[in-house]
Amino acid sequence: MLDIKRIREDFEGVKKAVETRGNGDFGIEDVRTYDLKRREILSTVEQMKNEQKVKSKQIPVLKKAGESTDALMAEMKELSEKIKVLDAEVSEYEEKLRDALLNVPNTPYKDVQIGEDDSDNVELRRWGEPTKFDFEEKAHWDIGEALDILDFERAAKIAGARFTVYKGLGARLERSVINFMLNLHTEEHGFTEILPPFMVNRMAMTGTGQLPKFEEDMFYVPQKDFFLIPTAEVPVTNLYDNEILSADQLPIYHTAYTPCFRAEAGSAGRDTRGLIRQHQFQKVELVKFVKPETSYDELESLTAAAEEVLKRLDIPYRVVRLSTGDLGFSSAMTYDIEVWMPSYGKYVEISSCSNFEDYQARRANIRFRPEEKGKPEFVHTLNGSGLAVGRTVAAILENYQQEDGSVVVPEVLRPYMGVEKIVRK
RNA sequence: GGAGACGUAUCGAAGUGGUCAUAACGAGCCGCACUCGAAAUGCGGUUGUCCUCCGGGGCACGUGGGUUCGAAUCCCACCGUCUCCGCCA
Numbered sequence: 001m002l003d004i005k006r007i008r009e010d011f012e013g014v015k016k017a018v019e020t021r022g023n024g025d026f027g028i029e030d031v032r033t034y035d036l037k038r039r040e041i042l043s044t045v046e047q048m049k050n051e052q053k054v055k056s057k058q059i060p061v062l063k064k065a066g067e068s069t070d071a072l073m074a075e076m077k078e079l080s081e082k083i084k085v086l087d088a089e090v091s092e093y094e095e096k097l098r099d100a101l102l103n104v105p106n107t108p109y110k111d112v113q114i115g116e117d118d119s120d121n122v123e124l125r126r127w128g129e130p131t132k133f134d135f136e137e138k139a140h141w142d143i144g145e146a147l148d149i150l151d152f153e154r155a156a157k158i159a160g161a162r163f164t165v166y167k168g169l170g171a172r173l174e175r176s177v178i179n180f181m182l183n184l185h186t187e188e189h190g191f192t193e194i195l196p197p198f199m200v201n202r203m204a205m206t207g208t209g210q211l212p213k214f215e216e217d218m219f220y221v222p223q224k225d226f227f228l229i230p231t232a233e234v235p236v237t238n239l240y241d242n243e244i245l246s247a248d249q250l251p252i253y254h255t256a257y258t259p260c261f262r263a264e265a266g267s268a269g270r271d272t273r274g275l276i277r278q279h280q281f282q283k284v285e286l287v288k289f290v291k292p293e294t295s296y297d298e299l300e301s302l303t304a305a306a307e308e309v310l311k312r313l314d315i316p317y318r319v320v321r322l323s324t325g326d327l328g329f330s331s332a333m334t335y336d337i338e339v340w341m342p343s344y345g346k347y348v349e350i351s352s353c354s355n356f357e358d359y360q361a362r363r364a365n366i367r368f369r370p371e372e373k374g375k376p377e378f379v380h381t382l383n384g385s386g387l388a389v390g391r392t393v394a395a396i397l398e399n400y401q402q403e404d405g406s407v408v409v410p411e412v413l414r415p416y417m418g419v420e421k422i423v424r425k
Numbered sequence: 426g427g428a429g430a431c432g433u434a435u436c437g438a439a440g441u442g443g444u445c446a447u448a449a450c451g452a453g454c455c456g457c458a459c460u461c462g463a464a465a466u467g468c469g470g471u472u473g474u475c476c477u478c479c480g481g482g483g484c485a486c487g488u489g490g491g492u493u494c495g496a497a498u499c500c501c502a503c504c505g506u507c508u509c510c511g512c513c514a
Binding site: 039042043045046047049050052053055056057058059060061063064069072073074075076077078079080201244375376 | 443444472473475476477478481482483484493494495504
């Protein structure tokens with residue numbers, strides 16, 4: 001969430017920044033109202049509590065001296081009642097303030113171009129050229145079914161639409177991609193691997209910004225009030241919630257492989273075929289906890305680490321910077337890496353690398369002590385896919401397909417795959 | 426799932442209704458003294474947050490409620506940890 005003090009001091013500026021996302025002002029006017037109201041009552045009740053504290057110390061003294069405390073106790077009872085009423089009002093406004101604040105998104109970074117949606121995203125660079133074929137290329141779902149390595153029909157029987165069964169070398173390809181990515185990030189990019197729970201509680205979901213606004217996008221386990229994680233960002237970022245880290249612990253780099261679960265509410269009819277949009281998909285995530293002054297450099301290196309996966313797989317991609325209108329709720333700036341997908345005839349998102357600045361850290365209360373005796377400050381958090389595994393598999397199948405229906409295995413994956421080519425068995 | 430114990434600062438731990446929560450006691454850590462240096466010893470320091478008319482004040486003993494003039498202390502719920510039993514990959 002945003003710093004309430006910043007909203008107090010620069011209300012118009014913050015409001016304007018938030019409004020560049022479209023969709024109005026996200027109730028930021030209410031934030032100001034509740035904040036004012038809360039502070040007004042708080043000052044009064046705190047004075048009364050001070051009086052209560054001072055006077056109640058006289059009671060044991062009077063008792064010891066054998067004097068009557070009746071008059072004082074009666075007076076204190078009255079005071080106590082008043083405090084109770086005002087305390088309830090303070091809590092009420094505090095809760096309203098927090099709710100309102102949780103529904104205000106992050107303010108975009110100054111470098112982010114103002115725009116309405118993804119059509120205003122800016123392409124920053126391209127790597128490689130879109131793959132050309134001298135035969136009629138097929139989509140990955142057709143390739144996968146023909147090779148008997150992807151089975152969408154049987155997945156639908158046991159779970160429903162938007163699920164996939166991987167089989168044989170298909171399952172092995174998915175696993176190879178995961179291991180390749182994890183090894184690259186841990187061995188060459190300095191990330192420490194985490195294997196987190198795949199379900200989290202409400203507080204974790206709120207810490208990274210999925211709740212309270214996006215509950216309908218999540219799979220929910222009512223029995224325990226758990227949510228299936230929509231991304232490893234949630235468990236991994238919240239690893240350090242309510243902690244004060246020491247300065248020499250930073251930066252912290254974590255990578256995690258997890259399945260991700262998304263209800264895909266409201267996206268019916270989009271990407272209905274293949275691996276692109278699933279209720280469950282696998283992902284290797286990159287998460288960073290850094291000092292504020294370094295976070296934009298860290299965003300560059302995080303993005304570079306994710307790009308490196310596609311470079312080594314030798315698959316063409318491009319990097320775009322999202323406009324204010326396309327930016328995720330908690331993000332201040334995001335680079336999307338988009339992979340060339342022949343069946344779509346265009347670049348498709350395969351990673352989203354974001355700097356959340358202190359927005360998530362404030363929600364999850366993740367701080368660090370700048371120097372020995374210094375006051376704790378919020379860290380900056382970043383994350384990005386490194387990469388989405390299903391989409392990577394789809395991109396491999398499509399970009400490496402051969403005229404005879406087989407798929408050549410990218411060089412770097414061969415040690416993991418044990419074969420150079422996927423052919424129909 | 427059943428029975429029980431526990432949750433206080435960096436750690437161990439005391440406090441079981443009042444005027445000792447920055448919190449006893451012990452350890453750790455930081456500084457100073459002593460020393461050629463170290464150990465030992467001695468002295469001092471060592472939470473966070475909110476409000477503020479910048480004088481000061483409020484809150485926090487796992488979390489949230491309740492009782493009371495007053496709660497770390499009594500009551501209720503929840504969360505977590507540990508032990509025993511049951512079940513189980």
